[in-house]
Each structure stands twice: as structure tokens, then as C-alpha cells.
Amino acid sequence: MHKKFCKRFNRYYASPDFDRLEAHEKVDALLLTHLAAEISGTGFSPSRASEVSTFLSLLPGPATGARRPPTCPLSTKEGPLEDLDALYARCGNNNFAIHSHLNTIAHGIFPLASRLFNHSCLPNAAAKFIILPSRPARMDVVALRDIAMGEEICITYVDPALLQSRQQIYQLTYGFTCSCLSCTLMEGISRVPPLPASEDALKSLNTALRLFVSPSFDRDVSEARLPARPLSDIPSHLVPVFQESYLTKLSGTFSSTSHDGPYDIALDVGLTVLAIYSLIYPPNYPQIGMHLLEMAKTAWNAIIIAEQNEDLAGTAEMDLEKRARAYLRLSSDVLNVLGPEGDPGGPLEEIQVLRNLLDGN
Numbered sequence: 623m624h625k626k627f628c629k630r631f632n633r634y635y636a637s638p639d640f641d642r643l644e645a646h647e648k649v650d651a652l653l654l655t656h657l658a659a660e661i662s663g664t665g666f667s668p669s670r671a672s673e674v675s676t677f678l679s680l681l682p683g684p685a686t687g688a689r690r691p692p693t694c695p696l697s698t699k700e701g702p703l704e705d706l707d708a709l710y711a712r713c714g715n716n717n718f719a720i721h722s723h724l725n726t727i728a729h730g731i732f733p734l735a736s737r738l739f740n741h742s743c744l745p746n747a748a749a750k751f752i753i754l755p756s757r758p759a760r761m762d763v764v765a766l767r768d769i770a771m772g773e774e775i776c777i778t779y780v781d782p783a784l785l786q787s788r789q790q791i792y793q794l795t796y797g798f799t800c801s802c803l804s805c806t807l808m809e810g811i812s813r814v815p816p817l818p819a820s821e822d823a824l825k826s827l828n829t830a831l832r833l834f835v836s837p838s839f840d841r842d843v844s845e846a847r848l849p850a851r852p853l854s855d856i857p858s859h860l861v862p863v864f865q866e867s868y869l870t871k872l873s874g875t876f877s878s879t880s881h882d883g884p885y886d887i888a889l890d891v892g893l894t895v896l897a898i899y900s901l902i903y904p905p906n907y908p909q910i911g912m913h914l915l916e917m918a919k920t921a922w923n924a925i926i927i928a929e930q931n932e933d934l935a936g937t938a939e940m941d942l943e944k945r946a947r948a949y950l951r952l953s954s955d956v957l958n959v960l961g962p963e964g965d966p967g968g969p970l971e972e973i974q975v976l977r978n979l980l981d982g983n
Contacts, residue, residue, distance in 0.1 A: 626659040627694045634694040643691055650713070651691035658693055658706055674709075676733050682711035684797030715796045720751050720759050722964025724908055732761045735777075739763060741796070742776035743788065743804040744904045749777055750963040764960055766906040776802075782902055785864050786814065804902070807853045814864045828872075828894040831863055835897040843948045848910070848956070849900045856901070869898055880916055885924035889945065892917045908963075911956030914949045915969055918976055921946035943980060950977055 627634075634640060643651060661674055690710035716736045720728040735749065746769050752760040769775060780791050785808055792800050799805075818824045832839065834857070838846040862868065872895050879888035892913070899910050921942050928939040954973050962970060 624659070626662065626696045627655055629697050630695050634692075637692075639692045647691045650710070651693055654690065654706060654710060655693040657709060659696055662696055677712060677716075677731060678708060680712045680716045680731075680733055680736050682708070683713075683715040683795065684793070718749060718761065720753075720761075722751065722753055723968040724912055724963060727964075728759070730759060730761075735761055735763065739775060739777045741779045741792075741798075741800065742802040743778060743782040743800060744802055745776045745778045745782075745907075746773070746904065747775050747777050748908055748960060750908075750960055752963075753965040766904060766959060783869055783899075784866060785902065786866050804853055808864065811861060811864070815862045817862050817865050817868055827860070827862060828891075831860055831901075832893055832897045834860060835900050836893070839893050839896070844944045846948055846952070848905070848952055849897075850905050851901055853901060863898055863901075869895070872898070876916075880920040880923075883923070883927070885920055885927065888920045889917065889924065892920060906956050906959040908957065908960050911953045911960075912969060914953035914956065915973060915976075918946045918949035918953060918973075921949060922976060922979065946976070946980060950980075 640648065640651065661670065690707055693706060713731070716731050716733070717729045718732055718735065719726045720730050739747070746767055747763050747765050750762050750764055752762060763775070763777060765775070779796060780788055782788070782804065784791065785804075789800060789805065789808075792798055818827055835851050836846070836849045838849075872891055876888055876891045876895050879885065879891065895913060896910070896917070899907075899913055903910055925939055925942045925946065928942060950973055954970075957969050957973070962968060
């Protein structure tokens with residue numbers, strides 16, 4: 623396929639039209655050029671023709687005025703078998719983020735999944751990917767809870783944590799307005815109040831949220847269970863936590879302190895993140911399990927520091943071990959619902975390694 627555009631590629635790559643594209647648009651342009659070259663001219667196999675036909679049978683994205691990026695002109699007189707605009711129109715709203723160990727590594731089109739599964743911000747199922755050498759990535763869809771007969775199986779198209787911006791994404795990218803329970807509740811809130819300006823008031827909001835969603839974590843963590851608080855129960859004084867900047871700030875603080883310390887701050891902020899996750903995500907949502915695993919790792923790091931500091935040894939170390947074991951148990955409960963994901967290794971193996979370390983093995 624490269625022979626069809628390689629002679630013109632350098633000029634195209636240096637052109638003003640290509641240079642002014644955003645980074646993601648450049649990727650789209652190059653991928654579309656490859657596809658156009660592959661399906662144009664002779665040597666187009668019947669199996670590939672069937673795949674293109676299947677792809678074109680998918681629902682195109684909404685007509686928002688966005689134009690496809692310019693592609694490299696082909697050096698063949700024959701154009702692609704199908705119109706490039708028709709191909710491009712089906713990319714945005716039919717692509718899935720392919721992840722390994724729940725970290726996005728690529729995007730791909732899975733026509734069967736596009737046809738079978740609708741969206742919900744409180745999904746009862748989640749997509750996972752099986753990645754093996756020299757084989758195409760395979761998507762599996764796993765139930766996150768018991769699904770009643772006749773109940774629609776739904777996955778989420780974007781991160782449900784985008785509480786304020788997700789409706790705009792649905793409308794621009796997918797052409798629909800979500801009416802799930804979570805979106806219905808957010809629609810009923812005419813205005814999300816701003817976050818408190820002072821650090822003391824923000825800390826009070828964090829504490830109130832934790833006590834509302836998961837009080838057991840601030841009592842005996844060894845007996846803690848993941849909460850399942852419906853969004854509709856949230857009192858008015860906690861509504862500011864729906865500001866997207868709230869979770870963004872918390873996640874940033876947890877990410878930095880969980881790796882480099884102070885670990886006591888990381889564990890405290892981590893509980894607040896867990897509370898908001900438990901509020902906005904459905905039970906057994908993989909992101910909850912991943913966060914609990916990071917909290918267990920943080921508690922282990924704190925144990926190592928406590929062992930090296932006589933002032934922190936003893937009672938504090940025992941408390942940290944209880945926390946680490948509780949977070950590992952809950953993380954395992956969540957992530958085992960999804961099962962192994964991506965390429966070999968991953969979170970489930972990390973859980974076992976950390977469990978062995980805590981057991982002294």
C-alpha cells in the first residue's frame with residue numbers, strides 16, 4: 623500500500639494543510655491515508671471488502687460541521703472503493719479505547735460491540751481486552767452485576783466522572799442525549815455550586831463526603847465494605863463535589879503523594895477519592911478496584927517508612943497493615959469481576975505480589 627502514496631508523502635507531510643492540524647487530527651489523517659491506500663486499486667481481497675462493507679454499515683457520527691482531515695494524495699489513478707467522508711464519518715462514534723491493565727494504549731473499531739451495546743453512565747457491564755502476540759486485540763464485555771432477564775446490557779462510552787461535560791461529548795461525538803439515572807439527576811440540579819474557597823472549608827467538605835458515603839473506612843477499616851450510595855440520596859451541602867475540578871484536584875494530589883509522600887496525606891486524600899468514585903461509578907466498576915490497589919501500595923510504602931522510623935513503629939505500623947490488607951481485599955473483589963485484562967500480568971498479579979509481601983513470603 624505504501625507505493626500508492628510514498629512518492630507524495632514528504633510533500634504532504636510538510637504542507638501547511640497538514641501542519642496546522644491538531645496532533646489527534648494528524649493521526650486521523652495518516653490512518654485514513656493508509657486505509658485509502660489499502661482499499662484502492664487492485665488486490666483488494668474479498669475478505670477486506672466484507673470488512674469495509676461491515677464498517678460502512680455502522681451508524682455515522684452526527685453532522686457537526688467538522689470536516690475530515692486532508693489525506694495524502696494517492697499515486698494511483700484509481701480512488702478508494704468508498705468515499706473517504708463516509709469512512710471518516712464512522713470513526714468517531716464507533717471507536718473504542720483499547721486498554722491493557724486498564725491503561726489506554728490504542729483505539730479500535732469493533733462493529734459487533736457498536737451494534738449490540740448502548741450507553742449508560744451507570745453501566746451494568748464493562749469492556750475488557752485480551753491482547754496476545756501476533757493476534758488482533760479481542761474485546762470481551764463482562765457483566766459488573768447480576769443482570770435481570772430483559773434488562774438491556776449497557777457499557778459506558780466515556781468516563782462517567784465527567785459529570786458536567788459528558789452530555790456535550792455525547793451530543794457532539796455520538797449524536798444523542800443521555801437520560802440515564804445519573805444524567806437525570808445532574809439535569810435536575812440547576813447549578814452545581816462552586817467549591818469552597820478556603821482550604822479548611824474544602825477539608826470539611828471532604829470529611830462530610832466520606833462520612834456520608836463510606837463511614838466504615840474512618841472507623842474499623844478491616845471490616846469495611848464498599849458502599850453503594852445512590853446519587854439521589856446526596857444532601858444539598860455535598861452537591862459541590864459534582865464539580866469536575868473537585869475530582870481532578872483530588873486525583874492529582876493523590877497521584878503525587880502516593881508515589882513520593884507524604885503517605886499519610888495520600889491515604890487521607892485517597893479515601894476521599896474512593897468516596898466520590900463510589901458515588902458516581904456503579905458497583906464493581908474497574909476504576910474503583912484500580913484505585914484501591916494504589917491505596918494498598920501506598921499503605922505498603924508507609925509501612926516501609928514506619929519500619930525505618932522508631933517513632934512510627936508499633937501501633938501505627940499495625941494500623942497501616944490493616945489498611946493495606948483491607949484495600950487489597952476490596953480491590954481483589956472488584957477486579958476479579960472483570961478478570962485478567964490486556965496483555966499478561968497486570969493488577970491481579972500485583973495484588974498477589976503485595977499480599978505475599980504482607981505475609982512475609
